[in-house]
Amino acid sequence: MxxxxxxxxxxxxxxxxxxxxxxxxxxxxxxxxxxSLSAREIVPAARTVLLDGLDAPALVAAELTAAELxxxxxxxxxxxxxxxRYDGPDLADVAAHWGVPEREVARIHAQxxxxxxxxxxxxxxxxxxxxxPRYDVPRRATPRTAVPAGSVALAGPYTGVYPRSSxxxxxxxxxxxxxxxxxxxxxxxxxxxxxxVRFVPVEPVGHS
Amino acid sequence: MTDRALAVxxxxxxxxxxxxxxxxxxxxxxxRSGALDRPAADLVNRLVGxxxxxxxxxxxxxxxxxxPRTTVTxxxxxxxxxxxxxxxxxxxxxxxxxxxxxxxxxGPAVSxxxxxxxxxxxxxxxxxxxxxxxxxxxxxxxPPLTDGTVLPLGRPTGAHARVDVAPxxxxxxxxxxxxxxxxxxxxxxxxxVRAFVSRPYRVSPASNRIGLRxxxxxxxxxxxxxxxxxxxxxxxxxxxxxxxxxxFLADHPTTGGYPVIAVVRAADLPAVAQAVPGTPVRxxxxxxx
Numbered sequence: 429m430x431x432x433x434x435x436x437x438x439x440x441x442x443x444x445x446x447x448x449x450x451x452x453x454x455x456x457x458x459x460x461x462x463x464s465l466s467a468r469e470i471v472p473a474a475r476t477v478l479l480d481g482l483d484a485p486a487l488v489a490a491e492l493t494a495a496e497l498x499x500x501x502x503x504x505x506x507x508x509x510x511x512x513r514y515d516g517p518d519l520a521d522v523a524a525h526w527g528v529p530e531r532e533v534a535r536i537h538a539q540x541x542x543x544x545x546x547x548x549x550x551x552x553x554x555x556x557x558x559x560x561p562r563y564d565v566p567r568r569a570t571p572r573t574a575v576p577a578g579s580v581a582l583a584g585p586y587t588g589v590y591p592r593s594s595x596x597x598x599x600x601x602x603x604x605x606x607x608x609x610x611x612x613x614x615x616x617x618x619x620x621x622x623x624x625v626r627f628v629p630v631e632p633v634g635h636s
Numbered sequence: 637m638t639d640r641a642l643a644v645x646x647x648x649x650x651x652x653x654x655x656x657x658x659x660x661x662x663x664x665x666x667x668r669s670g671a672l673d674r675p676a677a678d679l680v681n682r683l684v685g686x687x688x689x690x691x692x693x694x695x696x697x698x699x700x701x702x703x704p705r706t707t708v709t710x711x712x713x714x715x716x717x718x719x720x721x722x723x724x725x726x727x728x729x730x731x732x733x734x735x736x737x738x739x740x741x742x743g744p745a746v747s748x749x750x751x752x753x754x755x756x757x758x759x760x761x762x763x764x765x766x767x768x769x770x771x772x773x774x775x776x777x778x779p780p781l782t783d784g785t786v787l788p789l790g791r792p793t794g795a796h797a798r799v800d801v802a803p804x805x806x807x808x809x810x811x812x813x814x815x816x817x818x819x820x821x822x823x824x825x826x827x828x829v830r831a832f833v834s835r836p837y838r839v840s841p842a843s844n845r846i847g848l849r850x851x852x853x854x855x856x857x858x859x860x861x862x863x864x865x866x867x868x869x870x871x872x873x874x875x876x877x878x879x880x881x882x883x884f885l886a887d888h889p890t891t892g893g894y895p896v897i898a899v900v901r902a903a904d905l906p907a908v909a910q911a912v913p914g915t916p917v918r919x920x921x922x923x924x925x
Contacts, residue, residue, distance in 0.1 A: 432819035433924055435899030438869045440819045469662040471867035473891050478867025480662070547665040548865060548891030551774050555865075592775075611764045611776065617664045 429497055431489045438480040439489055446474060446545050446557055446585070448497060453477050453546075453621060455498045472546040472621045474555070507624040510589065512538070512580050513631060516600035518568070522582060525565045533601060534629055536563070542587060542625040547617070552591035552609030554619035561585065571597035578604045580627065587627075589619075602627075640757060640789040641705045645739060647781040648700035652770035652845075653759050654752075655691040661765055662890040666776065668870065669769040670886050672845060672909035673750055676714035679802055680754030683711035683731050685794035690758030691768040693781070695751045699742035700781065702753070707736045708789065709756040709796045713804055715748030715910055729804060731796040748807030748910035757790035772845050773887040807910040811839070811917045813883070813900045815873060816924045820863065820895035824875070828855040832881065832897060833921040840880070841913035846889075847874075847882040848908050850917055854879025855897065865891045871900035873919070881919070883908060 429452070430442040443449050453472035456479065459465035465488065468481025482488055514534035516522075523530040542558035559582075567583045572595065575581070579590045581598035588598060591608035608618050619625065644651075654677060657670025671677035671694055681690050693700065699717055704710075712719050713729045720741045726732045734740050742751055761768050761778045770777040781787075821829055837852030855875050868874070872884040874894045883900055885908065898919065900908075911917070 433816070434819050434869055434896070435816055435871060436901060436925065438899075440866060468659055469867075471662045471890060473866040474864030476864075476866040478662075478869070480867070480869050481659070546865070546891065547663060548889065549665060551661075551664055551666045551776060553665050616765065621663055 441477045507626045510606045511630045512602040512627045514602040516602045518599040544619045544623040552617045556587040567597040642702045642787045644785040646701035650696040651700040651781040654694045654769045658765045658767035669771040673906045676752045679713045680711040680752045684709045684754045684756040685796040693753040698744040701741040711754045714752040715745035718743035756792040760788045760790040808907045814922045815898035817898045823895040825858045837917040839911045839915040845887040865893045868892045872896045873898045
């Protein structure tokens with residue numbers, strides 16, 4: 429674990445894997461809830477957790493450097509189920525990357541236990557991990573100028589769902605009617621860091 | 637007409653509603669947003685007797701014009717500009733009485749970029765995640781003003797300030813931005829880090845509420861490849877592939893994959909809001925306190 433100072437009142441805590449980042453994030457949230465850590469923002473990302481708005485960053489840095497990283501939290505809590513039609517325009521490309529028939533992409537994806545590693549890009553956009561590394565896919569060489577809201581997409585080790593129409597370079601494998609972000613709802617975001625997620629096919633995965 | 641509202645007659649190039657923003661939601665991908673020149677927004681609220689959290693208007697370069705439907709006290713500060721009520725010049729940077737139905741015109745910035753218009757009672761559009769700020773990155777909050785927009789006003793809570801003119805800094809002729817290096821200065825060559833803190837830059841016209849873009853020496857990376865996405869702070873100086881530093885402002889993305897060479901001190905950011913394109917910029921390395 430490496431603790432990097434960021435400006436006057438923030439720290440970037442760097443760990444060596446996404447699982448460690450999730451474990452660290454859970455531990456930091458626990459400390460804030462019990463009152464032993466005061467931070468305005470705790471922002472997990474791929475290999476880091478950012479602590480922003482700290483009163484005494486040097487003190488927190490010293491504590492973290494001395495601390496043992498706790499084990500990853502168990503995959504507890506109800507999974508959010510997201511209904512998906514596996515009808516994305518990049519399904520064939522993803523199948524080719526994975527070296528499986530197209531219908532297998534849907535089966536493998538829908539059998540995976542996902543977790544929201546972190547959010548970013550847009551309000552309500554979660555970076556979901558859970559697929560084994562052999563299923564990593566590259567971004568599209570040319571990003572689309574408009575990806576429709578509800579697109580279920582892959583890039584690198586991540587699955588994501590576009591909360592609203594936006595430009596994007598991820599590989600589109602399906603579509604959902606789930607509302608990822610609604611600022612009039614409490615909570616506004618369907619997915620937040622740590623949330624478990626399952627994708628549920630809304631049409632039977634076809635037989636060839 | 638006695639209803640508490642403002643009708644927008646001339647929206648200007650880009651006028652938005654701003655308050656203290658919505659910090660605390662970065663983990664959901666929600667930018668902090670809020671007034672770019674916070675001291676100017678605080679000042680107009682103080683001048684009209686509003687609490688600091690009241691929402692104000694933030695104009696860009698060419699001001700705006702509004703017609704209150706009820707008699708209000710207003711104050712305009714930030715970028716200096718000509719202010720008129722029904723064509724008659726009135727004070728800038730001081731409380732001004734605007735009768736119901738009169739036209740308040742906030743003229744183009746004489747210097748600086750963003751003028752702030754405070755109205756007694758504040759602008760009371762619907763809050764989103766606790767804030768009325770327009771966020772231009774993610775589209776949260778009210779859309780930028782358009783001609784004909786009607787903005788609701790709250791009830792005044794305090795008396796306006798009894799001052800003729802309130803002190804505030806002039807827009808900068810040169811931006812001197814104190815930075816602490818890191819967290820990713822190691823991604824750049826030592827020559828690039830030296831160039832960053834010694835060579836002159838200029839404010840690019842592509843600057844906006846998301847970031848201050850600069851023109852100047854491109855900073856060469858010591859290592860290729862992508863940085864896995866990581867959390868970003870206000871004032872982070874991110875260096876995209878073209879090598880020109882970008883200073884993250886209120887509507888900045890919450891995570892990013894380009895390396896952050898340094899972070900600008902929060903106290904130096906309000907001046908950034910008032911720097912016109914072409915303004916010289918110097919980044920000065922300081923020790924962390």
